Amino acid sequence: MFDREIAGLSRAGLLRGVLSRASAQGPVIFIGRKKYINFASNDYLGLSSHSDLACVASQALERYGSGAGASRLLAGGTLLHDKLEELIVAWKETDRAIIFNSGYAANTGVIPSIAGESDVIFSDELNHASIIDGCSLSRARTVVYRHKDISHLKRLLRTENGRRKIIITDTVFSMDGDIAPIKELHELCRTRNVSRTTRPSVLLYLDDAHGTGVLGQGRGALAHFGLQPERWIIQMGTFSKAMGSFGAFAAGNRDIIQWISNTSRSFLFSTALPPCVIASAIAAVRIISKDLLLIQRLWTNRDALMQSLGKMGYEETGSETPIIPLRAASVQEALGMSQFLFEQGIYAPAIRPPTVKEPRIRVVVSAAHEERHLNRLVAALGKWRSRKLNRGD
Ligand SMILES: Cc1ncc(COP(=O)(O)O)c(C=O)c1O
Known part of the structure; x- marks a missing residue:
């Protein structure tokens, strides 16, 4: 066959x-x-073989055992999972963060959770495969804009009145190493979300897999451009690349993260990451923040x-x-x-x-x-x- x-x-x-x-x-x-x-x-900082990561992982193995045994909703997570989420919140200066089992699981979980049949996604043509798969799973209409072409994106946005819009981009494009025009994307969304009393009409989803630990003193693409997190931004990042461990996170506004943790299928229906993996991700955040x-x-x-x-x-x-x-x-x-x-x-x-x-x-x-x-x-x-x-x- x-x-x-x-x-x-x-x-x-x-x-x-x-x-x-x-x-x-x-x-x-x-x-x-x-x-x-x-x-x-993609072990940009050489942390995957850093002795601190190995040491805390072995301590976590002794204390919590090897497998998580259940999803986060069924106490598969540990105090270490909570700690890592707290560190991400502090790092990213967002309200909340939620851990996913991989970058792939984050993109295929979060995107269908924030975009549905009645929404429209605008996706850079060179976005990662996991974003493309997340868009397909969401059943939202997906419009692909030319790579980093803000004028093209603006023209396409004008044709989609009335629907909620989600703009999705890699921050660092994984195969080309170029950086998305985050400042322009931020401005484009800011001007469309001026009212604080109504729901944002445009969300910005940033896949910072290759920006985390690399850009903005490690804090990622938003920090690199000196931009503040906003209630309409969701920052996804991975622990599997510069952080030398495994897994991913989505960080953002309180309601959005709560919604994601209630609806994202790759979060709900998958066993939590093993505590030893989480322990090394915690050590990585600490090393990057200090060194x-x-x-x-x-x-x-x-x-x-x-x-x-x-x-x-x-x-x-x-x-x-x-x-x-x-x-x-x-x-x-x-x-x-x-x-x-x-x-x-x-x-x-x-x-x-x-x-x-x-x-x-x-x-x-x-x-x-x-x-x-x-x-x-x-x-x-x-x-x-x-x-x-x-x-x-
Ligand atoms: C931009 C981007 N997003 C997501 C992923 C998936 O991350 P993970 O390897 O943690 O599943 C990758 C990995 O190659 C990536 O390059």
């Missing part, structure tokens, strides 16, 4: 396989017995690599963050480049359709990379370029 379909994927260079690590996540990993410099992880040099190191590394890539001619990556796409002319070229890097001891996989339209290598820099790791990548990319030039590609 499915053999013809699988053969079709294989012919197009789109068949994927799982690759397993034999070591902790980090700037250097083992695949099998071989060592690779890793540019594929300001950590995020600075991430940005220093990112800027150094961008500079070196620029010198080599990779100027138009479009990236504004530690996610740096190196575009390829075809799937075959992306695969060839990734394989070449792999042979040079560098892990930076090819990203192909359907994840992206344009194939590429997605390089992710972390605070844990050392100068010699970045230099190795630059040297290997230099070799790849000369090889291409020599072959006349």
Whole structure:
């Protein structure tokens, strides 16, 4: 069964396989017995192997056991879950926050909870797959606007009078590393929600999966732009990337979060996250809040690599963050480049359709990379370029 379909994927260079690590996540990993410099992880701050996260996780394991055993509504959660939500509220300066089991579960849970058949969603064309799935599940009419194109969005908004509107965007686009025009989106919603006595007519849902721990001293995209949380903004973020743990949150106005916690199916009908995972997310929030040099190191590394890539001619990556796409002319070229890097001891996989339209290598820099790791990548990319030039590609 499915053999013809699988053969079709294989012919197009789109068949994927799982690759397993034999070591902790980090700037250097083992695949099998071989060592690779890793540019594929979203562990932006290197926290997933931080000793504090491991230590509090093992204490939580001893105190609370391994599994949560039930959903939050049935006491599957612990005091640690409450504590993490309190920390998110303080971090995000919102009324309330609620934990989800993953970023995917948050988007497919929250979006159908805040948007229904009579509403209309406006979604950036490069939003993450979990947002697209959340929009489908909501049964709301979904209108896709051109990537970061505020004029297009405004034109589309005008055509949808009378319905409640929800604008949804990644804050940092996960495959391109560019940042959404949050200031303009904020202003657009603010001018449409001026009355404090009536319900907001436009909600703004920000998927801050790649902004949390990276932008705004770690507090995310709103803080990065110096914007205040508003009753019509819902900020979603993940613990699975810069926070080095797992899970996600939605933070916002009291009523909205209460509504979500009563209606979001991925929250209601799923077992709570294990306490050890929550304990490490708590440790991550504390580390990020205290150690300001950590995020600075991430940005220093990112800027150094961008500079070196620029010198080599990779100027138009479009990236504004530690996610740096190196575009390829075809799937075959992306695969060839990734394989070449792999042979040079560098892990930076090819990203192909359907994840992206344009194939590429997605390089992710972390605070844990050392100068010699970045230099190795630059040297290997230099070799790849000369090889291409020599072959006349
Ligand atoms: C923008 C965005 N949103 C949501 C998710 C899903 O998060 P998680 O991996 O925690 O399920 C991802 C993960 O890749 C993402 O990039």
